[in-house]
């Protein structure tokens with residue numbers, strides 16, 4: 001065995017994509033924004049690094065995860081049950097008690113919303129009924145059963 005020392009040390013190879021690492025770029029010149037620069041991800045394959053899509057080109061990133069929202073939807077890291085291209089966590093879709101979140105506490109209000117719309121309105125005055133248009137087809141409320149499955153999907157995946 002030869003002694004362990006500097007001579008036997010392997011060169012350090014930087015991982016091509018390191019969590020948290022955001023190499024520098026320049027929005028004005030585009031320097032550092034090319035896809036593949038320092039391993040920067042380009043999830044929408046437009047040859048521009050995602051971080052530049054967002055910071056330089058104004059690509060929506062409503063959930064502030066540094067991933068363009070179109071990729072959140074495309075790769076299903078976010079649900080988009082109403083199919084409008086906006087991650088559902090950024091919207092009030094499914095928030096039928098208007099407490100700001102969509103969760104299991106919305107189940108009973110949703111059932112009321114479907115079965116007795118007037119009673120739902122009376123119980124949650126000012127709550128936007130469009131929140132209950134879960135599938136984004138423009139109809140909601142009384143007997144709009146097409147919203148049930150996407151509501152379940154929303155609770156399961158969101």
Ligand SMILES: [Ca+2]
Pocket residue numbers: 041042043044045046047048049050053
């Ligand atoms: Ca891109």
Ligand SMILES: [Ca+2]
Pocket residue numbers: 060061062063064065066067068069072
């Ligand atoms: Ca995002």
Ligand SMILES: [Ca+2]
Pocket residue numbers: 079080081082083084085086087088091093
């Ligand atoms: Ca959506």
Ligand SMILES: [Ca+2]
Pocket residue numbers: 094095096097098099100101102103105106
């Ligand atoms: Ca809610």
